[in-house]
Amino acid sequence: MSDFDEFLQRNRVFAANVDLARLAMPESMPERLPLVLVCADPRVEPAGFLGIGTGDAGVLRNTGGRVDGRVIEDIAFLAVRLGVRMDVAIVHHTQCGTGLLADPAFRRSFAERTGGDDAVLAERAVTDPAVTVRRDVEKLLADPLMTGEVLASVSGHVLRLETGLVETVVGTAAEPVAPARR
Numbered sequence: 784m785s786d787f788d789e790f791l792q793r794n795r796v797f798a799a800n801v802d803l804a805r806l807a808m809p810e811s812m813p814e815r816l817p818l819v820l821v822c823a824d825p826r827v828e829p830a831g832f833l834g835i836g837t838g839d840a841g842v843l844r845n846t847g848g849r850v851d852g853r854v855i856e857d858i859a860f861l862a863v864r865l866g867v868r869m870d871v872a873i874v875h876h877t878q879c880g881t882g883l884l885a886d887p888a889f890r891r892s893f894a895e896r897t898g899g900d901d902a903v904l905a906e907r908a909v910t911d912p913a914v915t916v917r918r919d920v921e922k923l924l925a926d927p928l929m930t931g932e933v934l935a936s937v938s939g940h941v942l943r944l945e946t947g948l949v950e951t952v953v954g955t956a957a958e959p960v961a962p963a964r965r
């Protein structure tokens with residue numbers, strides 16, 4: 784699949800069956816909304832391995848499915864804009880391409896080409912997804928933007944490509960320290 788025209792064809796079928804304008808409006812939003820943070824790897828498409836459909840959840844994707852400043856801003860913006868509290872599920876996966884960033888030689892050549900910072904690139908590597916997902920849950924919970932009004936809960940999971948199964952590493956008991964004011 785590399786031809787975007789094929790996707791446009793599918794869009795015509797989709798548009799005939801779904802009224803997007805009626806979805807995701809603040810007045811029709813539940814009080815809490817699931818939001819999934821996952822890698823941009825095409826194999827780990829959440830519509831596939833989680834069966835997420837239109838209007839079911841917010842989805843944020845970057846390489847590795849890592850928590851960074853941009854992700855934190857996006858979660859806060861979505862929560863405020865939609866007037867919901869987010870149940871964030873972070874999913875890292877085995878065989879992640881970001882694992883290459885753990886190799887100093889690869890990192891150096893990549894940093895030279897992109898002007899990236901070596902330490903930042905090293906931090907993005909997902910070599911043990913159970914370890915990095917736990918670290919990212921803690922990072923999100925510790926961020927001052929993630930008040931109880933924005934964040935209802937955070938959980939951490941690993942998708943094993945070998946089986947297609949998701950294992951929960953950090954359950955939804957992890958909740959922000961700052962209380963909700965509503």
Ligand SMILES: [Zn+2]
Pocket residue numbers: 822823824846847848876878879880881
């Ligand atoms: Zn990945």
